[in-house]
Amino acid sequence: MKTLGLILLSGVLAVTGQFILKLGMASVGPMTLGVDTLATVVPAVVNPLVVLGLLVYVSGTFFWLLVLSRVDLSYAYPFASLNYIVVLLGSWLLLGEQLSLVRMVGVLSICLGVWAISRTPNRTAAPAGPRGSVR
Amino acid sequence: MTPVALTLSSVLLGVVGQLLLKAGMGRVGPLRLGGTSAVAVARRMFSVPQVWGGLSLYGVAMLFWLAALSRLELSYVYPFLSLSYVLIVLAARLFLREAVSPTRVAGVAAICLGVFLIARGS
Numbered sequence A: 001m002k003t004l005g006l007i008l009l010s011g012v013l014a015v016t017g018q019f020i021l022k023l024g025m026a027s028v029g030p031m032t033l034g035v036d037t038l039a040t041v042v043p044a045v046v047n048p049l050v051v052l053g054l055l056v057y058v059s060g061t062f063f064w065l066l067v068l069s070r071v072d073l074s075y076a077y078p079f080a081s082l083n084y085i086v087v088l089l090g091s092w093l094l095l096g097e098q099l100s101l102v103r104m105v106g107v108l109s110i111c112l113g114v115w116a117i118s119r120t121p122n123r124t125a126a127p128a129g130p131r132g133s134v135r
Numbered sequence B: 001m002t003p004v005a006l007t008l009s010s011v012l013l014g015v016v017g018q019l020l021l022k023a024g025m026g027r028v029g030p031l032r033l034g035g036t037s038a039v040a041v042a043r044r045m046f047s048v049p050q051v052w053g054g055l056s057l058y059g060v061a062m063l064f065w066l067a068a069l070s071r072l073e074l075s076y077v078y079p080f081l082s083l084s085y086v087l088i089v090l091a092a093r094l095f096l097r098e099a100v101s102p103t104r105v106a107g108v109a110a111i112c113l114g115v116f117l118i119a120r121g122s
Helices: A003-028 A037-045 A048-068 A073-080 A082-093 A101-119 B003-028 B038-045 B049-069 B074-094 B102-121
Strands: none
Touching: A003 A037, A003 A048, A003 A073, A003 A082, A003 B049, A003 B074, A037 A048, A037 B049, A048 A073, A073 A082, A073 A101, A082 A101, A082 B074, A101 B074, A101 B102, B003 B038, B003 B049, B003 B074, B049 B074, B074 B102
């Protein structure tokens, strides 16, 4: 598969994983991490949608690592910022969440920032191999 | 813990986990997937405590993320993930003594502004 295809596949899987996780947690109900941690964690991690979401998300990470082994991080990174736009639109269309002007401006600012960071040249000699995903 | 605190903790734990994994894999050295068996590769990876630590922190970060997802809208909580870029730039400056160019500072500022807007927006 072409690298661009792998990048897009990785993004689609990462975002789809988040949507499935969100749906799973919506069916589990509010989860807290306090004194009753076990009582809320166990139903979450055995929920089929949560398990599926984790698998899809992890497979997205696998393809992302494959991408990083082929191309420079500075080429691959800006595509990762597309995920923020897809999540914003998907949350609105599929989950019925509010699409406020503030959120749109915020996401655009984030994309601009990710793009700016990825465009700056590496001063130090890059070590062999991928530097890892920080998504 | 408030939902936003859960989100921020998840991002922080994920970044520390990532740094630990990088440190651990640096000690393991380059891995080749062909030639050796998957078991041998896994054995080498898991012989390093940093890899265990990194993966454990990742697991805990995911629990915090699930807790945040259960209580916040996805379009509100997802943008917080971009703070990991900011933390990585800061860590690179502090621990790896990397030079941070003005463009990179501007990028960090734009990401922070975006997250701030979304966080205050609703």
